[in-house]
Amino acid sequence: PFLHIPGTPLDPIMALFEAYNHDSRPEKLNLVVGVYTDENGSIPILDSVRSAEQEWFAQGKPKNYRPIEGTPGFRRSVQDLLFGEDSEVITDQRAATLQSVGGTGGLKIGADLLKKVLPDAVVAVSDPSWENHRALFEAAGFKVVSYPYHDPQSHGVRFDSMCAFLRTLPAGSIVVLHACCHNPTGSDLSPDQWRMLVDLTGENDLFPFIDIAYQGFGRGLAEDALAVRLFAQAHRDFLIASSFSKSFSLYGERIGAATIVCGDPAVVSRVEGLAKRLVRTNYSNPPTHGAAIVETVLRTPSLRSLWESELGHMRTRIRRMREQLADALDRNDLGGSFQFIKAQNGMFSYSGLSAEHAKTLRDDFGIYVLDTGRICVAALNDGNLDRVVRAITHVVKR
Numbered sequence: 001p002f003l004h005i006p007g008t009p010l011d012p013i014m015a016l017f018e019a020y021n022h023d024s025r026p027e028k029l030n031l032v033v034g035v036y037t038d039e040n041g042s043i044p045i046l047d048s049v050r051s052a053e054q055e056w057f058a059q060g061k062p063k064n065y066r067p068i069e070g071t072p073g074f075r076r077s078v079q080d081l082l083f084g085e086d087s088e089v090i091t092d093q094r095a096a097t098l099q100s101v102g103g104t105g106g107l108k109i110g111a112d113l114l115k116k117v118l119p120d121a122v123v124a125v126s127d128p129s130w131e132n133h134r135a136l137f138e139a140a141g142f143k144v145v146s147y148p149y150h151d152p153q154s155h156g157v158r159f160d161s162m163c164a165f166l167r168t169l170p171a172g173s174i175v176v177l178h179a180c181c182h183n184p185t186g187s188d189l190s191p192d193q194w195r196m197l198v199d200l201t202g203e204n205d206l207f208p209f210i211d212i213a214y215q216g217f218g219r220g221l222a223e224d225a226l227a228v229r230l231f232a233q234a235h236r237d238f239l240i241a242s243s244f245s246k247s248f249s250l251y252g253e254r255i256g257a258a259t260i261v262c263g264d265p266a267v268v269s270r271v272e273g274l275a276k277r278l279v280r281t282n283y284s285n286p287p288t289h290g291a292a293i294v295e296t297v298l299r300t301p302s303l304r305s306l307w308e309s310e311l312g313h314m315r316t317r318i319r320r321m322r323e324q325l326a327d328a329l330d331r332n333d334l335g336g337s338f339q340f341i342k343a344q345n346g347m348f349s350y351s352g353l354s355a356e357h358a359k360t361l362r363d364d365f366g367i368y369v370l371d372t373g374r375i376c377v378a379a380l381n382d383g384n385l386d387r388v389v390r391a392i393t394h395v396v397k398r
């Protein structure tokens with residue numbers, strides 16, 4: 001049967017990541033994949049994570065199977081971060097959280113669950129969105145459309161067009177929203193725009209599916225969760241996929257969560273039962289290590305505050321790199337201001353560079369950015385910034 005399989009391309013992020021890995025030039029630089037690297041260009045192991053790991057190993061616990069949904073402590077920690085510790089969603093037990101295989105796994109649990117309850121729904125993702133959103137929802141059997149989002153002129157969000165488009169969707173459609181640090185553009189909605197969106201989706205009976213992969217990388221843990229908390233206050237059904245890849249620098253541990261929020265607490269256990277069944281028939285139950293680290297850090301006050309300060313350090317450093325990149329590019333007079341980079345949030349910047357620019361950066365300088373112009377600002381540091389600025393200046397002025 002395999003003879004008939006046509007060639008299947010990788011998505012652009014992973015395709016370029018592979019090309020980068022195979023590039024033998026020592027000066028190569030990966031600004032493609034959303035990974036934070038520190039001042040020295042290394043992926044940090046956070047001190048809070050290291051301590052939690054040591055504690056965990058010292059306990060020498062047997063490696064039993066985990067509950068399908070993850071441990072109670074992990075699930076509670078996820079909800080505390082998303083909703084705030086005293087939130088009414090938690091006290092009313094209106095949400096079910098399942099440990100997932102990274103944020104992508106959370107999206108997949110959610111997509112499979114929605115396919116059971118809204119089988120004919122259209123899924124709307126932002127234009128542009130994370131490369132894998134469309135593919136993931138199509139793979140789950142949905143028709144996927146795009147709603148207007150990025151405005152190349154203003155480098156901001158086309159909020160009016162976005163709302164106008166969402167109003168045309170049939171009732172029961174699913175809208176995928178980036179809570180913060182929009183991937184790939186870095187342009188987020190304002191608190192007022194989120195409030196309007198809560199109303200709009202309610203009035204038009206649209207189902208929100210919030211992807212929050214960068215909590216803490218934008219403005220702060222609570223600030224970045226505003227969208228989640230506003231939807232939660234509206235007492236509606238919605239879904240959240242969250243990730244600890246970036247905020248804990250635990251990429252390869254694949255640790256995230258799917259959280260299903262219900263307007264009515266009476267349905268939570270049935271929804272959770274269905275989600276557990278989906279997990280059981282997919283990968284049975286989730287892995288231990290990443291979840292144990294996250295749970296230990298979040299449930300040990302000293303480690304929790306250490307983690308918050310480490311997260312704050314990563315956030316501040318990214319912001320400083322944004323400022324230096326924007327100012328350095330502007331000093332080189334490239335025919336337009338790059339100050340918009342400062343207004344963007346999180347790891348990524350939609351830089352305005354073209355596919356041709358990206359190709360020359362790759363071919364001539366070994367600097368990998370996506371063809372869409374998305375740059376991972378979180379991989380810049382004082383040691384490589386000048387080189388990146390010189391290379392961008394060269395390709396733009398060519």
Ligand code: LMR
Nearest residue numbers: 013032033034035130183
């Ligand atoms: C990215 O967008 O680069 C990250 O989310 C990594 C990935 O899985 O694509």
